[in-house]
Amino acid sequence: MKIIRKNLTMVIGILMFLGIVIVSILAPWFSPYDPLEVNLSQRLKSANAIHFCGTDFWGRDIFSRIIFGGRISLSIGIISITASMILGSYFGLIAGYYNEAKISKLIIWITDIIMSFPMIILGAIVAMTLGTGILNTMLAITIAFWPRFVRISRAAVLSVKEEVYITAAKSIGMSDFRIFRVHLLPNISSTIVVMAIIWMSDAITMEVALSFIGLGVSPPTASWGVILQDNLRYFLMEPMAVIWPCIAIAWTVQALNLIGDRFRDILDPKMR
Amino acid sequence: MIQKYSERSESNLLLKVINLKTNFYTESGVVNAIAGINFSLNQGDTLGIVGESGCGKTVTALSITRLIKSPPGKIESGQIILEGVDILKLSRREMRKVRGKKISMIFQEPMTSLNPIMKIGYQISEAICLHQGLSKAGALNKTVEMLHMVGIRAPDKCIFNYPHQMSGGMQQRVMIAMALSCNPRLMIADEPTTALDVTIQAQILNLMQKLQKKIGTSIILVTHNMGVVAEMAKNVIVMYAGRIMESAPVEDIFERPYHPYTIGLMESIPSLVSVKARRRLRIIPGNVPSLFNLPTGCKFSNRCAKSYSKCLQEEPPLVSVSPSHMCKCWLYV
Numbered sequence: 001m002k003i004i005r006k007n008l009t010m011v012i013g014i015l016m017f018l019g020i021v022i023v024s025i026l027a028p029w030f031s032p033y034d035p036l037e038v039n040l041s042q043r044l045k046s047a048n049a050i051h052f053c054g055t056d057f058w059g060r061d062i063f064s065r066i067i068f069g070g071r072i073s074l075s076i077g078i079i080s081i082t083a084s085m086i087l088g089s090y091f092g093l094i095a096g097y098y099n100e101a102k103i104s105k106l107i108i109w110i111t112d113i114i115m116s117f118p119m120i121i122l123g124a125i126v127a128m129t130l131g132t133g134i135l136n137t138m139l140a141i142t143i144a145f146w147p148r149f150v151r152i153s154r155a156a157v158l159s160v161k162e163e164v165y166i167t168a169a170k171s172i173g174m175s176d177f178r179i180f181r182v183h184l185l186p187n188i189s190s191t192i193v194v195m196a197i198i199w200m201s202d203a204i205t206m207e208v209a210l211s212f213i214g215l216g217v218s219p220p221t222a223s224w225g226v227i228l229q230d231n232l233r234y235f236l237m238e239p240m241a242v243i244w245p246c247i248a249i250a251w252t253v254q255a256l257n258l259i260g261d262r263f264r265d266i267l268d269p270k271m272r
Numbered sequence: 273m274i275q276k277y278s279e280r281s282e283s284n285l286l287l288k289v290i291n292l293k294t295n296f297y298t299e300s301g302v303v304n305a306i307a308g309i310n311f312s313l314n315q316g317d318t319l320g321i322v323g324e325s326g327c328g329k330t331v332t333a334l335s336i337t338r339l340i341k342s343p344p345g346k347i348e349s350g351q352i353i354l355e356g357v358d359i360l361k362l363s364r365r366e367m368r369k370v371r372g373k374k375i376s377m378i379f380q381e382p383m384t385s386l387n388p389i390m391k392i393g394y395q396i397s398e399a400i401c402l403h404q405g406l407s408k409a410g411a412l413n414k415t416v417e418m419l420h421m422v423g424i425r426a427p428d429k430c431i432f433n434y435p436h437q438m439s440g441g442m443q444q445r446v447m448i449a450m451a452l453s454c455n456p457r458l459m460i461a462d463e464p465t466t467a468l469d470v471t472i473q474a475q476i477l478n479l480m481q482k483l484q485k486k487i488g489t490s491i492i493l494v495t496h497n498m499g500v501v502a503e504m505a506k507n508v509i510v511m512y513a514g515r516i517m518e519s520a521p522v523e524d525i526f527e528r529p530y531h532p533y534t535i536g537l538m539e540s541i542p543s544l545v546s547v548k549a550r551r552r553l554r555i556i557p558g559n560v561p562s563l564f565n566l567p568t569g570c571k572f573s574n575r576c577a578k579s580y581s582k583c584l585q586e587e588p589p590l591v592s593v594s595p596s597h598m599c600k601c602w603l604y605v
Binding site: 100164167168172173174178183 | 337339343368369370371372373375376377379381384385386387389390398399402403447450451454
């Protein structure tokens with residue numbers, strides 16, 4: 001109980017996030033309608049007892065579409081952030097540990113180039129070369145986010161590798177790889193995981209943005225960005241049709257930020 | 273008779289450093305941190321290396337383990353022969369096997385030499401796993417044994433502690449346990465007691481002596497504390513500006529120092545007599561010269577009361593003043 005009271009914001013965040021994840025995973029049980037089912041007699045209805053969030057221009061149930069869209073948006077966010085975390089921290093470790101070597105300069109150079117592009121432009125480049133779709137959206141987000149992980153993990157390694165215990169580890173004959181595994185990774189993992197949780201909300205909003213401008217998930221597949229784009233055209237006729245998906249996005253982002261903020265404090269050894 | 277003695281000491285020889293030079297290539301120029309030093313160490317003996325800050329003591333210690341950060345540092349030339357093998361010629365993989373198993377190191381600040389987020393039992397057993405091929409459980413058993421040996425109470429509970437839960441003296445004991453866990457032939461202690469208070473210092477030094485007798489390890493003790501040297505060392509090297517100024521058995525250094533620098537060091541040790549008489553502590557005037565801008569000739573000449581014209585022009589050689597006593601000063605050439 002005491003732990004829960006101490007970390008109330010994080011518990012709320014976790015509950016909020018778990019809630020939306022469970023609803024998304026169990027989407028077929030929760031959604032009253034097929035998200036793609038068109039019902040032209042029920043177009044642009046406001047929220048009522050049959051359609052909890054109303055219907056869109058084609059008479060599709062918005063509540064069902066949001067739930068099924070959550071499957072797509074959340075999995076894109078989680079998978080692409082995990083991929084860029086693994087990729088980025090691996091390269092960041094190398095770039096930080098062999099700071100003077102050429103390989104490090106090469107990694108930083110590539111990182112800087114990628115980070116100089118706005119993320120939407122990166123998404124556009126991927127969409128233009130490989131086409132739109134769920135997998136390509138994940139790829140675009142991974143490409144956009146891994147340089148960030150390179151930067152933070154490199155910065156963390158640069159400070160950790162100067163510690164005496166790294167020299168001490170070398171003085172008992174540890175190999176570089178073992179130093180990575182035993183000393184460096186555990187020391188920087190808290191930073192990386194916290195940033196991954198916070199950036200996961202960025203990744204989800206990036207998916208929304210890409211899908212919204214037609215460079216991400218392509219309609220009629222429901223993702224939060226696609227729902228927004230579909231319904232924005234009829235904003236003046238049925239404004240709530242736009243606001244409901246926005247609430248789902250805001251809910252998720254807020255949940256992740258609540259978790260991430262508190263996590264940062266807990267995992268920081270100096271705060272313990 | 274003398275021949276026999278030298279033969280015997282030759283077979284006991286553990287470490288021989290020949291003409292070791294280490295440079296640092298910095299942006300403002302090349303620094304000769306160690307400018308050609310020679311010394312040797314027999315099995316089971318303790319060698320003290322003393323000198324002021326920045327004279328190359330730590331660089332010597334790191335050079336022997338080849339842990340000089342490179343770049344900027346680089347071991348330029350020389351030989352470091354450990355048990356007949358020149359370790360400067362070993363590959364990185366072979367060198368890793370030497371570290372920990374044959375040479376190990378203790379550092380100045382025990383608080384920073386342990387990983388703060390790792391339980392100490394795990395840290396020590398890492399070292400044991402590396403070199404002895406024991407299982408995790410076996411290594412942990414050995415860890416408890418080592419911790420017991422360095423005088424930690426309740427070692428079976430202590431292995432689950434984080435470093436910050438222990439005092440500085442305890443942490444240094446843990447470091448010693450880690451350094452000795454694979455029975456190294458040579459232990460390099462880089463100012464092992466500087467960060468500890470005096471009573472703990474005495475305990476740690478006693479412990480090191482006890483373990484040295486038990487395991488038969490040789491120790492290179494890097495320090496600026498003459499008292500520690502007198503207590504521990506058999507032979508002493510006095511370093512200044514990356515050079516050996518005087519080397520002798522510890523009794524000779526204290527009874528009859530030759531080099532003006534060593535004499536200066538001895539005079540700056542506070543003694544009971546001088547404290548009672550309320551005399552001011554003697555000091556060596558001036559500062560250690562910057563390694564970028566060393567005097568030509570003898571490197572100590574600009575602070576030396578006895579220097580004369582020759583000292584300013586030419587650097588003196590290291591010559592024997594008695595069979596076991598070497599000194600680098602024009603006064604004795």
